[in-house]
Amino acid sequence: MPHQPHLEETQAISVFTPVNLLLLTLALYLIYTRLRPNPSPPPPLHSSSAAGQAIVFKTFTPKTLQPFNGTDNARVYLAVNRKVFDVTAGKGFYGPGGPYSNFAGRDASRGLALNSFDAEVLTEVGAPIDSLEDLKEDERVALNGWAEHFEGKYLLVGRLVEEGSEEAKEAEKEE
Ligand code: HEM
Numbered sequence: 001m002p003h004q005p006h007l008e009e010t011q012a013i014s015v016f017t018p019v020n021l022l023l024l025t026l027a028l029y030l031i032y033t034r035l036r037p038n039p040s041p042p043p044p045l046h047s048s049s050a051a052g053q054a055i056v057f058k059t060f061t062p063k064t065l066q067p068f069n070g071t072d073n074a075r076v077y078l079a080v081n082r083k084v085f086d087v088t089a090g091k092g093f094y095g096p097g098g099p100y101s102n103f104a105g106r107d108a109s110r111g112l113a114l115n116s117f118d119a120e121v122l123t124e125v126g127a128p129i130d131s132l133e134d135l136k137e138d139e140r141v142a143l144n145g146w147a148e149h150f151e152g153k154y155l156l157v158g159r160l161v162e163e164g165s166e167e168a169k170e171a172e173k174e175e
Pocket of ligand 1: 087090093100111112113114115116117153
């Protein structure tokens with residue numbers, strides 16, 4: 001008569017099946033990834049592009065940002081809330097002929113806040129930077145939502161400052 005395992009023995013065997021072990025490993029891994037400290041560093045001052053070319057955090061004025069419009073320069077930049085992002089990876093959106101090409105090389109803040117890609121919504125390149133002070137609450141919320149989108153998706157490559165400001169002069173000296 002073959003050996004009949006005791007009840008506990010049967011349960012022990014059924015608990016440690018390969019599938020259960022796999023699930024247990026997966027569960028432990030998920031717990032570990034959730035609990036471990038966030039390793040992502042603060043926005044980089046110096047970082048690298050996909051091409052391995054060094055990108056240095058820079059100071060832009062509306063005029064020095066303008067050439068990054070996808071036509072005059074291979075890289076496409078835009079500003080949101082005075083932060084300049086490298087949106088070259090989204091050239092389909094912002095490059096020539098793209099639906100949002102008006103934003104390329106420009107401060108896109110008001111357009112994003114008002115959900116409009118009309119050129120008239122954007123501030124003239126030679127004019128002072130839009131203070132955005134008149135935005136309504138829902139427009140401000142929309143703008144901040146977009147700012148988060150850009151922060152999550154694209155590389156922060158600089159800040160936008162007023163032409164002729166101390167920051168702009170400092171940056172000019174450093175170049
Ligand atoms: C006419 C109706 C519109 C349609 C059908 C449309 C469609 C789309 C689609 C399909 C995407 C890609 C989403 C993704 O893959 O993550 C997108 C992204 C985007 N849309 Fe629109 N859109 C419209 C209007 C607008 C307007 C008025 C604005 C002006 C603020 C706008 C700004 C954007 C921006 C900034 C992105 C993100 C692109 C990126 O991730 O770099 N869209 N839109």
